[in-house]
């Protein structure tokens with residue numbers, strides 16, 4: 001057969017001409033079609049603060065992360081600012097003798113978290129400070145709210161954290177990030193901040209905080225591990241529930257949240273995506289302590305390339321629609337990005 005019109009020999013029988021690999025063939029094509037990028041602007045650095053001076057104390061469950069005294073934190077904040085990290089989120093390890101049933105130390109205007117804020121704002125004014133008002137670092141039982149009998153009481157807790165939010169704003173916090181998942185807290189905090197003249201202080205809602213096993217190392221870092229009675233299932237979202245998480249976030253949006261957070265991160269990328277689609281507000285993922293520890297420890301044991309997996313997980317958050325990530329890797333990533 002020598003029919004000049006026969007073009008069958010031109011048909012690529014295996015792929016039908018459809019070859020995805022053309023765009024993957026070289027570094028330049030891959031760069032050209034790359035859809036998402038991680039930059040230093042995506043990073044929020046969570047840090048642990050301890051009382052005292054000139055202390056940097058490694059946290060065994062989180063290799064590479066240390067608790068820092070306020071002076072050391074101020075230094076670190078300056079470094080973060082120089083690297084271009086937009087914001088840090090502070091978590092205090094409060095002296096055990098200052099913890100009580102109601103977490104009353106949170107209402108001390110000069111407590112550790114407020115001192116940390118003042119020091120950071122002074123040392124690195126270009127870095128945003130995000131503070132949490134949850135009571136868990138301050139309570140003798142490790143719960144995020146006020147415990148009466150065996151109930152974490154909602155409205156009394158909200159009242160308490162609203163006062164804490166105003167004190168944190170007075171200390172210079174730029175964004176209040178309430179993580180205790182009480183109902184009605186976003187609206188209540190907004191009202192109290194506004195009444196106190198802090199209209200420009202934002203609220204990043206821990207919109208969906210799941211009742212997760214991934215918080216273990218954090219609880220070691222702020223020494224609530226041995227204290228916690230029971231679990232947090234009566235206020236955090238059940239890990240099985242996506243629709244409920246969206247409903248919870250919707251209420252926070254109505255109440256005036258400026259930004260939303262999903263926590264933990266990687267196991268909940270579906271929630272990140274749904275939340276971004278649903279509300280169009282900035283969405284942040286918190287790559288929590290357990291996620292961090294898994295990567296670091298697996299890398300230490302030689303099972304994975306830690307740096308590569310760090311970058312891959314962070315990029316996944318971007319692909320899932322996140323505007324940024326709270327990550328204990330923030331400084332490592334910023335340094336890496338600065339070099340490349």
Ligand code: PBG
Nearest residue numbers: 134136144179214215218288289
């Ligand atoms: C509690 C709080 C938690 C984290 C930050 N604030 C969770 C918890 O202990 O229940 C977890 C952060 C992490 O694991 O990195 N308000």
